[in-house]
Amino acid sequence: MSSRRIILLAHGSSDKRWCETFETLAEPTLKAVTNSRIAYMELAAPSLEAVVHEGVATGNREFTVVPLFLAAGRHLRKDVPAMIAELEKSTGASITLSPPIGENPLLGLAIKDVVALQLDPNAGQ
Amino acid sequence: MSSRRIILLAHGSSDKRWCETFETLAEPTLKAVTNSRIAYMELAAPSLEAVVHEGVATGNREFTVVPLFLAAGRHLRKDVPAMIAELEKSTGASITLSPPIGENPLLGLAIKDVVALQLDPNAGQ
Numbered sequence: 001m002s003s004r005r006i007i008l009l010a011h012g013s014s015d016k017r018w019c020e021t022f023e024t025l026a027e028p029t030l031k032a033v034t035n036s037r038i039a040y041m042e043l044a045a046p047s048l049e050a051v052v053h054e055g056v057a058t059g060n061r062e063f064t065v066v067p068l069f070l071a072a073g074r075h076l077r078k079d080v081p082a083m084i085a086e087l088e089k090s091t092g093a094s095i096t097l098s099p100p101i102g103e104n105p106l107l108g109l110a111i112k113d114v115v116a117l118q119l120d121p122n123a124g125q
Numbered sequence: 126m127s128s129r130r131i132i133l134l135a136h137g138s139s140d141k142r143w144c145e146t147f148e149t150l151a152e153p154t155l156k157a158v159t160n161s162r163i164a165y166m167e168l169a170a171p172s173l174e175a176v177v178h179e180g181v182a183t184g185n186r187e188f189t190v191v192p193l194f195l196a197a198g199r200h201l202r203k204d205v206p207a208m209i210a211e212l213e214k215s216t217g218a219s220i221t222l223s224p225p226i227g228e229n230p231l232l233g234l235a236i237k238d239v240v241a242l243q244l245d246p247n248a249g250q
Contacts, residue, residue: 102146114231
């Protein structure tokens, strides 16, 4: 692990409440995982570019970008890989793009628990 | 619970792979929760409208829509409530809109587990 920086990448929005939801979602990871950060693809700060540049400036050479997206659409198939290729070229860093979180079966199980709780708030976990 | 139909609402996409990811995400809930369905807001079938109409035709009068969205943006603040108001008017059904799944703390915990697994695939779950 050590000097690899983990970037939780959200889409971004000009709506502050939207970003706050993602900051809350990211919180457990940011607390648990050393050298992890949140970044936004567009419309909000900090940008992916800013977080990579700041990381390189403080000695990180390897990055893993974990998309806080439920599924891969155009952004994750085209836009983000293009941004990453450009950042690798301009900084010399190595940047790995992970699958979106929604492709992990753990998310489907969490959704089931969320729905069960919404239907019966007294249900145990 | 009984005759209430639960609708997991995804955004929808013309990209078949995108919808397949959501179908996989919905699977544990659809298996565990009686009378639950998946529906799409746009660009994919079945539509929210189709699932509500089919539900009403088969005797359901109450629906809960659970958005498979990480956060509430324009769609969940404006478009979906407008669709729901229209469907309530045209069908006489009662339709409740839940918060997006990403507003539940369980999702943030699942994300932490996903990231931990991606960093160390041998880590126990």
